[in-house]
Amino acid sequence: MNGYNFAYLDEGTKRMIRRALLKAVAVPGHQVPFGSREMPLAYGWGTGGIQVTAAVIGQADVLKVIDQGSDDTTNAVNIRRFFARTTGGRTTERTAEATIIQTRHRIPERPLTEAQILVYQVPQPEPLYKLEARRRETLKLHAFAEYGLMNVKLYEDIAQWGRIDTTYDYPVLVNGRYVMSPSPIPSFDNPKMHRMPALQLFGAGREKRLYAIPPWTDVKSLDFDDHPFRIEPQGHACALCGCTASYLDEILMEDGRTQWTCSDTDHCREQQENRA
């Protein structure tokens, strides 16, 4: 394996991360600090996600990596290759075949199973960050479950836009206790987190924190009684597979027209095959 330890990280580091992950799983939604290492890619490109994956991946695992739903962006390709080289293990683009899925900014459309782990790349783990930048203070707010401030954010959205306008990174309440940032996934994906059979792990490399949602955990998007959480229908069908229930990307074509296609490329492929 070219002189690297299995999955790049030394065993001591993996042990440290696994301990942190166990703690995170034991306290769903609670941010656990960890000794984030220097990784061979820059901050902001998924160092947290990579470290989490590196700590949990085994020889028998099959890894899928997506970036905004797509397997073939530069970032996804590089991370997939990185793990292929440092583990010698199998990788795939098919959600159904993967045991570990590392993702940036999307949850796969296909429902996941208890046999799978979803690893999210998180830029800013603190959901209150925009309103309270002081870490000392947010630690206390979480510890004392003082979440009035989170509702202030939602109130402001409604006051400004007439509805809760947070379209991604929409805060959630996990297991009825901790408010958590789901990472910049579209709010369209939030419902998938609720009672998901797969284990969900979240890694923020630059901020040096990780958190987790164990399988089958309640995850509720924050809202007001008279402004409940809702997904706005996009009102289009995928130009490639015709699906209306998946999250669509709007793409500007060369001739200036726009086209809507499934963000999750594997899902789109599967839909197309089913229709054929």
Next chain:
Amino acid sequence: MNPVLDIDGVRKRFTLHLRDGLQLPVLDGVSLQVGAGECVALVGPSGRGKSTLMKCLYGSYAVDEGSLWLHRASGERIDLARAEPRQVLALRRREIAYVSQFLRSLPRQPALDVVAERILEADPADPETDADPLDDTPYLAALEAARAQAGALLARLNLPEGLWGLPPATFSGGEQQRVNIARGFIEPARLLLLDEPTASLDAANRRVVIELIQEARRRGSAIVGIFHDEEVRDAVATRRFDFTES
């Protein structure tokens, strides 16, 4: 006679620390009793402590020795010289009224409200029943009723209605004095302290004040007053207390 007010051996001196502790003895063992319905006029040259005694009774000045017993309507008595601040405040709301020569009122309060507020203060709202601080309805109703009462008394004192909505700071001496009097007399008080109540008033209004004092006496108030106006003094005083000798 069970006096309403029993002043016993009151001594007070001013110590001027800014003048190297110069001491000015003002009250030197004053004793006096005042019963319900009595109006005792304090007489004597100025600077002998008459106003000082009034302020001690009101709680604005401290007392060094002696007692100022007030026998309350409930039967219990309290020494004003030693009362706790909140006790003095409670007494000022209902049982003690003070009319001085100078009107001290809130800077921007209209004359009508200066008087009306005295009525509201005497019967403060119960915090428990005043459930909604954003609902002013009961408060405004009480305020309107108080204003009506206040207006009647101001009218009796011949204060032009056009002035009722203005803060008294801009009034003439006589106009301010009438607001002062109205505030002092609007609520029946067990102890009424009057320090030159008719200063700056014309004959007609002096007569109104005399009537008000008589009515207060008939209601059983104990009155202590300083009246330099002999006509007024002769009309209202049931007794004199001479400060020249004390």
Next chain:
Amino acid sequence: MSHPVLRVQGLGHRFEGARDGAWAVREAGFELHPGEVLAIVGESGSGKSTLLNCIAGRLAPAEGQVLYRCRDDREIDVHRVGERERRELSRTEWGFVEQQAHEGLRMNVSAGANVGERLMGQGERRYAALRDTATRWLARVELDPARLDDSPREFSGGMRQRLQIARNLVTRPRLVLMDEPTSGLDVSVQARLLDLIRLLVGRLHLSAIVVTHDLGVARLLAHRTLVMRQGRIVEQGLTDRVFDDPQHPYTQLLVSSVVSA
């Protein structure tokens, strides 16, 4: 008579590394009863703000206690209960009006959110109700309710203070602490703000402690006044008694120094 809302006993505080080991506050003691307004007056360095911060639970005193009687009639030692309880009290039963409004407000959210935050923290889950309450409170502090969605950055100093007051009073606190609430404002703005404070304290039956260097503010607002000098309370009593018949040399100096308009 009912129980005091607040009992301060033998309170003392010294800042670490203070010059000559000087005490910022020494042997401070007083009681505050329901519905009373107490002014703490003194010049810079008198210790009045330090005393206020100890009372507010923000500063742990080196000596003495601050005993507060809660709404449920328990008396607690403010510095002995856990931080969680102290924080909760400061959001529900207490109010603190800062001298600088921007320290007591969230400048980056709307006026309505500022007023509604405490309610949201208490579990209010209806957006419409929050808005309605916030609107009524803006009117109560004489701000234009149409400015509900405006940012406090667009408000003048006097308006920001009014907003701060609304933000604090929305949970109907029993005890309101104010640190120089009107300093830095224009004289006419100060005057109207003082009138508002006086009105609200009366209407809401608040107990309040107002720290001020301005004797006129004490006269206007306070039933009782404490005079502080170099960390000690040198005189206390009925406000008009303290100012009309000052006993302590320092109080006499203070009163004689005031320039009347």
